[in-house]
Amino acid sequence: MAVFQNIISSLGKSADFFTVFGVTAASFVAFKAALGVFRFISTYVLAGLLGLSADLKKAGSWAVVTGCTDGIGKAYAEQLAERGINVVLISRTASKLDDLAKEIESKYKVQTRVVAVDFTRADIYSTISRSLEGLEIGTLVNNVGMSFPFPEYFIELENREQVIRDMINVNMLSMTMLTSMVLPAMVERRRGYIINIASTAATAPLALLGLYSASKVYMDYFSQTLQQEVSNKGITVQVVLPGFVATKLSKIKKTSFMIPSPTTYVRSALATVGIENRTFGFWSHAVQGFLMASILPSMVQRNVMLGARKAGLRKRNQKKE
Numbered sequence: 001m002a003v004f005q006n007i008i009s010s011l012g013k014s015a016d017f018f019t020v021f022g023v024t025a026a027s028f029v030a031f032k033a034a035l036g037v038f039r040f041i042s043t044y045v046l047a048g049l050l051g052l053s054a055d056l057k058k059a060g061s062w063a064v065v066t067g068c069t070d071g072i073g074k075a076y077a078e079q080l081a082e083r084g085i086n087v088v089l090i091s092r093t094a095s096k097l098d099d100l101a102k103e104i105e106s107k108y109k110v111q112t113r114v115v116a117v118d119f120t121r122a123d124i125y126s127t128i129s130r131s132l133e134g135l136e137i138g139t140l141v142n143n144v145g146m147s148f149p150f151p152e153y154f155i156e157l158e159n160r161e162q163v164i165r166d167m168i169n170v171n172m173l174s175m176t177m178l179t180s181m182v183l184p185a186m187v188e189r190r191r192g193y194i195i196n197i198a199s200t201a202a203t204a205p206l207a208l209l210g211l212y213s214a215s216k217v218y219m220d221y222f223s224q225t226l227q228q229e230v231s232n233k234g235i236t237v238q239v240v241l242p243g244f245v246a247t248k249l250s251k252i253k254k255t256s257f258m259i260p261s262p263t264t265y266v267r268s269a270l271a272t273v274g275i276e277n278r279t280f281g282f283w284s285h286a287v288q289g290f291l292m293a294s295i296l297p298s299m300v301q302r303n304v305m306l307g308a309r310k311a312g313l314r315k316r317n318q319k320k321e
């Protein structure tokens with residue numbers, strides 16, 4: 001109330017309630033916008049330039065990366081190794097894992113361990129647990145994820161029941177189980193970073209990508225709530241919300257300022273660790289995420305999905321012919 005009285009007296013006696021309310025609301029919006037711009041600049045410009053991000057090596061000599069033989073996961077594995085951190089590489093294809101392990105060991109002079117498992121299965125966690133025994137794990141990157149070949153109505157999904165099980169196992173179960181595996185030792189040592197790769201699809205309900213979008217919301221909420229539970233125990237849980245990155249999953253090859261390469265994207269996202277616990281990871285994805293969540297009408301988003309569905313169906317039918 002004192003704030004209101006101060007504003008009224010500074011505006012003069014003629015100021016009515018609505019004027020005061022308007023000035024207060026406008027000041028609040030301006031303050032929030034300024035704060036947003038400051039956060040944007042400090043996260044995506046200053047953090048990288050000034051080296052403000054967390055020193056992940058201090059948390060432990062090993063990192064674990066899932067879905068690491070391609071795309072975003074491969075870039076995390078390489079850039080963690082570049083910082084002198086040993087890496088446990090967990091992914092599906094044994095030959096690709098062996099090649100990557102050799103490449104990382106010779107290029108970055110760190111140790112690696114490989115674990116070949118298929119995350120669509122729910123019975124793989126004792127194998128993973130045995131492979132992690134005795135390692136001081138300071139960083140976990142829950143990156144593995146799957147989507148549909150193209151946006152599709154839930155009811156029209158090919159092999160729907162299989163897709164449901166696979167997507168829940170890959171996108172949700174893997175993150176939850178891996179976190180459960182490494183967190184107790186991190187808490188005991190009072191050091192650790194858990195980085196969960198969700199998607200901008202978690203920021204707005206995306207029709208025709210519903211299962212994917214919902215699985216990423218699960219990652220987002222799990223990460224945010226866990227962060228609240230363990231932040232006083234020396235643990236950082238970061239959820240990353242990428243927009244399009246040029247990878248196999250996105251089926252995009254050409255990079256642009258909106259669609260970075262995995263290397264560029266991860267360089268930017270890793271610079272935000274210790275600064276932002278919920279981040280788009282890359283400056284243009286932050287702008288896109290803001291537009292999706294606040295301004296872009298859901299009608300426009302739905303039309304984009306319908307267009308992508310049409311193109312996907314056309315390609316699939318051409319392949320079948």
Ligand SMILES: NC(=O)c1ccc[n+]([C@@H]2O[C@H](COP(=O)([O-])OP(=O)(O)OC[C@H]3O[C@@H](n4cnc5c(N)ncnc54)[C@H](OP(=O)(O)O)[C@@H]3O)[C@@H](O)[C@H]2O)c1
Nearest residue numbers: 067069070071072092093118119145199244245247249250
């Ligand atoms: N790319 C984007 O535009 C984008 C946007 C938003 C969010 N994301 C998220 O970022 C994460 C990484 O995506 P990405 O685009 O980098 O994917 P990607 O290039 O397709 O790479 C996926 C990696 O995960 C592994 N993998 C896939 N399915 C697996 C399974 N069932 N079991 C074990 N490993 C499996 C693949 O191994 P193989 O080589 O053996 O297949 C590969 O190493 C995902 O969680 C995705 O949802 C991506």
